[in-house]
Amino acid sequence: MKYLTYIFALLLGTVVLFYSCDDDADDEGVVCVQTTWFEDADGDGLGNPDVSQLACEQPNGFVADNTDTDDAGGVSTITGGTPVSAFDDFNADAVTVSFDGDEITIESNALPNHTSPYWDSSNELFIDAIIADPNTMSPGTIREGSYTLTVPSSPELASASSSTGLGAIGIAISGAPIFNDEEGPNIQLTAQVASGFDYAGGHNGPTGYHYHLESSDIEENTLLSFDDERLVGILQDGFLLYGRRDSETGDYPTDLDESGGHFGPTQHSNGESFYHYHVINEIFVEPYIILFGGDLQGTPNQFM
Ligand SMILES: [Zn+2]
Numbered sequence: 387m388k389y390l391t392y393i394f395a396l397l398l399g400t401v402v403l404f405y406s407c408d409d410d411a412d413d414e415g416v417v418c419v420q421t422t423w424f425e426d427a428d429g430d431g432l433g434n435p436d437v438s439q440l441a442c443e444q445p446n447g448f449v450a451d452n453t454d455t456d457d458a459g460g461v462s463t464i465t466g467g468t469p470v471s472a473f474d475d476f477n478a479d480a481v482t483v484s485f486d487g488d489e490i491t492i493e494s495n496a497l498p499n500h501t502s503p504y505w506d507s508s509n510e511l512f513i514d515a516i517i518a519d520p521n522t523m524s525p526g527t528i529r530e531g532s533y534t535l536t537v538p539s540s541p542e543l544a545s546a547s548s549s550t551g552l553g554a555i556g557i558a559i560s561g562a563p564i565f566n567d568e569e570g571p572n573i574q575l576t577a578q579v580a581s582g583f584d585y586a587g588g589h590n591g592p593t594g595y596h597y598h599l600e601s602s603d604i605e606e607n608t609l610l611s612f613d614d615e616r617l618v619g620i621l622q623d624g625f626l627l628y629g630r631r632d633s634e635t636g637d638y639p640t641d642l643d644e645s646g647g648h649f650g651p652t653q654h655s656n657g658e659s660f661y662h663y664h665v666i667n668e669i670f671v672e673p674y675i676i677l678f679g680g681d682l683q684g685t686p687n688q689f690m
């Protein structure tokens with residue numbers, strides 16, 4: 387009997403030991419359990435079911451609740467519309483901006499004010515390819531186009547986001563259009579295609595010259611955003627698209643939604659918060675960074 391008790395005690399000891407090991411692992415919290423957090427843009431404590439992110443700890447401006455059907459309405463953190471001074475950054479030779487009460491109309495002839503190997507060799511902005519691989523450059527040269535976009539002067543977040551389509555999704559400060567992350571119907575941009583892009587992150591397509599990618603950090607690039615806070619352009623839902631960094635902190639914003647958007651001030655807004663996008667600091671396809679590959683969080687307006 388004494389012998390059996392001894393065995394039993396030994397077994398019990400082993401079991402206790404195992405349990406202690408498990409406890410230790412948990413206490414150290416090595417394994418992080420991510421949960422879904424929903425954006426609370428209007429600060430009412432209710433989260434927007436359409437805008438979420440996974441995180442171990444509650445991100446700023448996000449809540450666990452997902453029952454807010456009108457997150458952009460109510461007590462909104464929008465304190466001003468699109469800052470008008472942002473339009474000073476656009477290429478005045480290509481882009482005309484008119485303000486008409488509740489609306490802003492942006493018209494562009496699509497001719498960018500920077501050098502590119504995609505210009506006709508007779509053009510003064512023509513340069514030999516520096517970044518672009520001449521073998522994978524798309525055919526054609528930069529030619530005049532016509533883009534007219536009318537957006538609300540105070541765009542609002544839509545109750546549901548919209549996927550972007552082929553063709554222009556916005557107008558860059560240079561005047562040339564911004565395209566998304568596709569090269570054809572449901573055909574993702576590949577590194578092979580991107581290798582033919584110029585330093586501005588653009589190339590020619592059937593409808594003309596356009597950008598997909600963040601530009602490169604080379605001497606020739608004097609006006610397009612690279613890893614900074616500069617304005618990239620305006621998207622068709624009326625929200626401005628900025629470079630990867632926040633103008634106030636100089637850091638990459640950490641509170642971006644899945645489209646790269648957040649509320650905050652920019653260099654144009656005099657400290658006032660408004661919703662805008664940033665280029666997301668994430669490699670799209672090695673080594674390229676896409677300008678805008680997400681869904682529009684506002685209501686898309688049609689290009690004319
Ligand atoms: Zn393209």
Ligand SMILES: [Zn+2]
Nearest residue numbers: 632639650651
């Ligand atoms: Zn920002």
